[in-house]
Amino acid sequence: MSIERKKVGPRLSQAVVHGDTVYTAGVVAEHPTPDAAAQTGQILDQIDKLLADCGSDKSKLLMATIWLADIRYFEEINSVWDKWVVPGQTPARACVEARLAHPKYLVEIRVVAAR
Numbered sequence: 001m002s003i004e005r006k007k008v009g010p011r012l013s014q015a016v017v018h019g020d021t022v023y024t025a026g027v028v029a030e031h032p033t034p035d036a037a038a039q040t041g042q043i044l045d046q047i048d049k050l051l052a053d054c055g056s057d058k059s060k061l062l063m064a065t066i067w068l069a070d071i072r073y074f075e076e077i078n079s080v081w082d083k084w085v086v087p088g089q090t091p092a093r094a095c096v097e098a099r100l101a102h103p104k105y106l107v108e109i110r111v112v113a114a115r
Contacts, residue, residue, distance in 0.1 A: 001018060001019045002018075002019075003016060003017070003018050004016070004017040004018075004054075005017075006050065006053055006054060007050075007053075012025050013025065014027075014050055015050045015051075015053065015054050017054050017055075017115065020114055020115045021062075021112060021113070021114060021115070022050075022051060022054040022055075022056045022111075022112065022113045022114070022115060023110075023112050024047060024050050024051075024110050024111050024112075025110060026065075026067070026108040026109065026110045027043045027046050027047055027050070027108065027109050027110065028043065028100070028101075028105045028107070028108050029042040029043055029105065029106075029107070030042055030046065032104040032105055032106070034106075035076075035106075036068070036073035036076045036077050036106045036107055037076045037077065037079060037080050039105070039106050039107045040076075040077045040080040040081065040107050040109075041080050043107060043108075043109050044080065044081070044084045044109070047109065047111055051111075051113055054113075054115065055115045056113045056114065056115045057113075058084065058085065058086055058089075058113075059086045059089045060089075060113045060114040060115065061085070061086075061089065061090070061091035061111055061112075061113045062091055062092065062111075062112045062113055062114060063091050063092045063093070063111065063112040064091045064092075064093045064094075064109060064110070064111045064112075065093070065094050065095075065096075065109070065110050065111075066081075066093065066094070066095040066096075066107065066108070066109050067095075067096060067097075067098040067100060067107070067108040067109075068095065068096070068097050068098070068106065068107055069097070069098070069099070069100050069103070069105065069106045069107070070097060070106070071096075071097040073106060073107065074095065077095075077107055091111065091112075091113075
């Protein structure tokens, strides 16, 4: 079975397709603001583009992992997430607090989707 990599860098690929499964790297806001909801919106826009580039979309999500710099952002990010996901097509999901790569990042999300 072939492996297809998208947006390949020296350390990671932004997405990898193996068979009919799409795996994204953790995605952070391109223009981090001190607002978790705004960062979540930026991240979900990037995920939409990555999935489209891989021949998929958010209706085919299988799993999502969300890391928050502070769990107090939970309701704030959910207000954006809940509007983004397709009703009835929500993925298995985990959401945890973690120290992220840089203090400017409040949210990081990765997804796995079918094609």
